[in-house]
Every structure is written in structure tokens, then in C-alpha cells.
Amino acid sequence: MPSYPAEVTRITELLRGNPRGMSVGEIADAISINRNTAARYLDMLLIGGQVEMRTFGKAKVFFLSQRVPIGAMLNISSDLVMVLDQHASLILANDQILGFCGAVREQIIGKCLDETPLIIFSHPALKDYIRENNGRSGSDEVIRLMKGGNEHLFRQRVFPTVFDDGTPGITVILEDITEQKRAEEALRQSEELFRTLVSDISDVIWSTDETGTITYISPRSEAVCGLDPEEMIGRKFTDFMDPIEAREFRRRLQPSINAGKPWPLIECGFRRPDGAAIIIELSGAPITISDADGKPVFLGYRGAFRNVTERNRAIKHVKQWKTFLTSIVENIPDIVIVEEVENHTLVFFNRAAEEFIGIPREFLTGQKAERVFPDLLGGSWQETTATVMESGETLELVVEIRDEGNGSRTLSTKKIPIFSSGGEMRYILGISRDITEERQEAERILIERNLALCFERATSLREAAIPCLKAFLGVSGMDGGGVFRLNGSGEVRSLGTAGEELLPLPPDVEEYLHGEVRYLSDPAPEIVGSGTGSRLIIPIIREEEISLSVILGSDRERVIRPEVHSRILSLQALTKTGFSRLIAEERLKEERDCANSYLQLAGVLIAVISPDGTVRMINKKGSAILGYSAEELIGADWFATVVPEDIRDQLRERFDRLVESGVEPRSRERSPIIDRKGEIREIWWHNTVIRDDSGTITAVVSAGEEEGREAFSPS
Secondary structure, eight states, rough: OOOHHHHHHHHHHHHHHOHHHHHHHHHHHHOOOOHHHHHHHHHHHHHHHHHEEEEEETTEEEEEEEOOOOOHHHHHHEEEEEETTTTSSSSOOOOHHHHHOOOHHHHHHSSSSSGGHHHHGGGHHHHHHHHHHHHHHOOOEEEEEEEETEEEOOOOOOOEEEESSSSSSEEEEEEEEEEHHHHHHHHHHHHHHHHHHHHSSSSSEEEEEETEEEEEOOOHHHHHSOOOOHHHHSSGGGSSSSSSHHHHHHHHHHHHHHOOOOOOEEEEEEOOOOEEEEEEEEEEEEEEEEOTSEEEEEEEEEEEEEOOHHHHHHHHHHHHHHHHHHHHHHSSEEEEEEEEEETEEEEEEEEHHHHHTOOOOHHHHHOOHHHSSTTTTHHHHHHHHHHHHEEEEEOEEEEEEEEEEEEEEEEEEEEEEEOOOOOOOEEEEEEEEEEEEHHHHHHHHHHHHHHHHHHHOOHHEEEEEHHHHHHHHHHHHOOOEEEEETTTTOOEEEEESSSGGGGOOOTTTTGSSSSSSSEEEOOEEEEEEEEOOOOEEEEEEOOEEEEEEEEEEEESSSOOHHHHHHHHHHHHHHHHHHHHHHHHHHHHHHHHHHHHHHHOOOOOOOOETTTTSBBEEEEEHHHHTTOOOHHHHTTSHHHHSOHHHHHHHHHHHHHHHHHHOOOOOOSSSEEEOOOOSSSSEEEEEEEEEOOTTOEEEEEEEEEEEEEEEEOOOOO
């Protein structure tokens, strides 16, 4: 940049020595130049800001400008500043722009902007402005720069500048507005969020003045109340309530309003334009500002309200369901107990639990488990609670409870952990069901099934007696007993016993072996003998020729509950059926043995032939005539063994037709047989058939007598 003329320097030094100012003529005379030249130099200094001018009438007086050096001034500014000449070379750059670009002043001054680190501020609009050099102020615009991956925003202002030598240039001032823009964007987003929230949330936002008149209400009011904000602003909430509801509303809020305090959530009735009544839940807080003395000045209230009609209806529905479920829990036969995990106290008992424990629930609630049932469950409650707390899973178990005088009780228990919404175990729900009768019923079914199998396998009364006795002992809980048989002559025989010391039989025991099932509690010694605490007499069969009874005894008095008595009667019926079958088989065997003895003693050949032609039975006379033992003939083919070969096929064919047709055979016919020695014997036969219930022939009975003897007569 060219240097100022020496006269300019002399003028500035002259003005510095005359702080009260000098006119153009005085300056020209002092430095020996003409007035026009002095005026031109003063204009240059005036434009450059180095001198100031004041007018006194028609005279112009010039003073040396009182200013801070431009370099110091630029460094004071927080903005980024650079000064360029008309060729876009850097004349000045303050510390802020150098620090931002990481440049050193000595390395960039006098260089073209595009050749320095400050090139990031070079853009076509700036170059056009330098090139035009029309002396007008540059545009005020926002430029966006990226540095180190971060975005920076600057407001750029360009001013024309004249240097001391009169040459033009520009000053570029860059104001960092990054944080401002971010704040503006955050504010915009916040305002947008607020508008969105006010518009979209289910609550209606409102504010009132000090008289309770609505001054603002959010657009949500139309969806909640059926009223546009314009319809509500300028009115009071009580204008939309029934008179009684409005009086109650004012009464409830007045204490809070008088004290200038927020009021809690309150519910009140609200009438929509269509006449529908809704319930709104409303909250409010005072609006205050501080006066000059720092005291609050009340301006009104602001708050929110929502439509809680459906919520209240749902709460009512839940309460109804809760009441219903509580009623169910109260009345179910299962035992329900709830234990709080934190203190291990029992906090709930239903009616079944209360009856099971035998203590009113008001004395049970809040107690620890070991105090409520220390012996009843034998410590299992505490142990299972610890197991559930450790595993966090449902536990199922069966607990046996001893109850003196009433036997044992069996409980099927399920302990379920109950967790809070945060996943913390809060309670343990215990549900117990008395399965004593179910288990006993299952045991009864198993006992009866096993006893039925024993009866199927048994071939005699004595063989079935012991399983029968064990079954009755298992069902009744008695300690010993026996199965006794009374025959027609009054003789009593024992078919099987257990615990004989409990069964001394009195002379008139016959009196106790029939009739109904009887339980003798603490019977007289003359009836059942000494040392017996109770006696149970169960008649099984009562007939003229034979009677069967089961007599059970115990060394102490037992409790025969109704369900036990019912199982005894069921077992009695099964036992009667089983023993009746065995008695019938016994009689049938006796009759069969008797008939067989008659057949064996008969003087004629008697043979029973199966439908397939095999020998089912042969008597002694038949074995003697044929020369075969009974073992050799039974199961052998009758036709292949004793029928002559020449007529064998003919007789077999006749026999097969007889079996298939079912026609009665001839009552008497003559046919030969061949004995073991091969001798032919002529036999007169009398044949008859045996049929089953459907009429099918199951066997043919043939009775034969050798020819030459007296003719056979079926009589």
C-alpha cells in the first residue's frame, strides 16, 4: 500500500500540537502549502477518521481524532474481523479470526485471502463485492461453515473502507451466531413441542385471571368438553356446571383461593353443550409476580383438567370385579393365605383358612407364620417360603398334618410369588386344598381294585380272607381283626386274622355276625373281651347255611367319620360280591365233584366229546372197556383213536353235521368201537348234546353199553 504524502504527516503532527483545532487557512500557512491542497489532505484524513471537523459559522475547524488504534480495537471485539484491500489481500486480521483459523498474523498479512487459512471465509459474493468496489455497504447475511466436523454459523457484514492513502478496501465483520441459532432452534422446537403437547395431550391446559375468568384454554377443550376455546375464554368454569355442582365447586376451592395456594386434584361435574354430563379432574396453581418490594402479587390461576368419566367408570367396574373376586376367594373351599415377604407377616386369610386354623382372622392378620401354626404344619410353611424366595418360582407340594383324634389330614399346597411392577417380590400367595378325602377315595379305589384282583385269583374263601381283612383295616384305620364264617350248625370258624389279641370272641358271637354295620365304642368286656377299646362289626353274607362277617378291633376309641363309613359300605358290597362268587364256585365244585363221582361209579361207558372231536372226559368204565387210561384219552381225537377205520370218516362227517346243524341226535343207535388191543366191540349208544345260553352245541355226551349186556336205559 503506498505511503501517505509527507504533508499529511505534518498536518497530523500540527493538529496534535493544537488540540483546540485549526482552520484550513491556518494549517496551509503553517506548513506552507496552498489552501486547496491543504483542504484535499484534510478531506482524506477526515474520510480515514484521523481528524474530526466542527463548523463555527462559515469557518471549518479541524481537530485530531481521539481514537483507539484500529488493531487494538479489532482485538477487543468478540467478532471475527478482517480488512481486505481492493485486490482481496489481507491488511488486518484480529486475534479472534486468527485463532478460529489457526493462522499466524505475520504469515498472512499482505497475502491474498485465498492463499491463507482464512480462505474458508472466501466465497463468490465477497469477491463480487470487492470487484464491484461501488462504495455501498455489503449485504448482511448468514453464512454456514464446517470445521472439524462441527457446523458454525456467522452473520457476515461487509463495510467499505478507505485507507490513509485514499485507496479503497473492505472490512468484513463475522459475528458467531452458532449458539444463538442453536438456542433459537431449541426455542422453536420447544415451542413446537409445547404446541404439540397442548394440542395432543388428553389434558386441557387453562389459565384464569384473579376473578376466575378464563383467559386461555388449549384447543383440546373441544374434544374434552365439546366447546371451542373461543366459547370458554371470558367465562368461568362454574358457568358450565349445574347450580348445585357450582356451589360445591366454589365451596371446595375457596379455602385454597383465600390462602393463595394450589388446590389438590378435585373432581366435578361438567355439562357439555349436547347435554351429556361428564366428570372432569381439575388442578390449579396460583400465578404470581413480585412487586417492587419483593412481595408476591396474585394474577390468577393456571392448571389442567381432564375427562375422567371413563376412568371412574372403569374404577367402579374394577371395584365391582374386586368385590366379586373377593367374594369368590372368601367362599371357595380352598385355603387362601397371603404372606408379606418384607416382614414375613400373614396379611390375608379367607374364610376357609379361618375355619381351618380355628382362630378369628382379626387375631391372625399381621402375625408371623410360626405364631399362627407352629406345630400344625411342622415348620413346612417357613421352609417353603424360603424356597420360593430363593427360586422366584411357584412351588407345589403335599403336606401331611397330624390331628390327634381325627387321624391325619392331607393338604395340596401351591405357593405363588407375587411381584411388584418393578420386579420385586412383595407377597407369597398360598393356596391349600384339603385332599384328604380325594386321597382316601383314591386309596379306596386302589384297595378295591387290588381286592377285586385278589378275588379273581382266589380259589377258596380262606385264600381271599386275608386280602379282604387288610382292605378293611386300611379303610377303617382299625388295628386288627378277622374274617369269620358261621355254618348252619352254629360253628364259627376263622378264615384269617390279624392282631388276634384284639379279637376275643364271646360265646354268643353269632349274635354279632349278621345285621347292619355296627361300631361299638368302648364296648363292655363281656361282649368283646378286655383290652379292646372299640369294635367294628361288618356283616358280609347272611344265608341259612353260611354267614360271613368281618370283625375289626382297636385298643382305643376310634372316630368313624361319615366318609369312612361310606367307604366301608362300598368295600362291603365288593366283598359280598367276591365271596358270593367263591361260595357259588365252592358249591358248584361240590356238585361237580358229586356228579363226577356218580359218573365214575356208573356201569356204562360215558364220554364227553368236544365240537372238534376231542375227548373232554371219560369215566372209569369207559377206560376199562377201551383199554386206555383217562389221561391218554382226554384231549385225544375220539374218531382217530377208538372208531374203526372203515367207518371213521362216515361217523366224523355225521358228528360235524350234528354240531353245525344243532339238531338233536338219535336217542339210541348201534355203532362199533375198537379198543387198545384192536378188538372190535359193538356198542349201543345213547347221545345227548350240551348247549350254551345261545343254543350253540358245546359238547356231545355219549353213554354206551356193550351188546349182549342188558340194554342201556337213560333212566
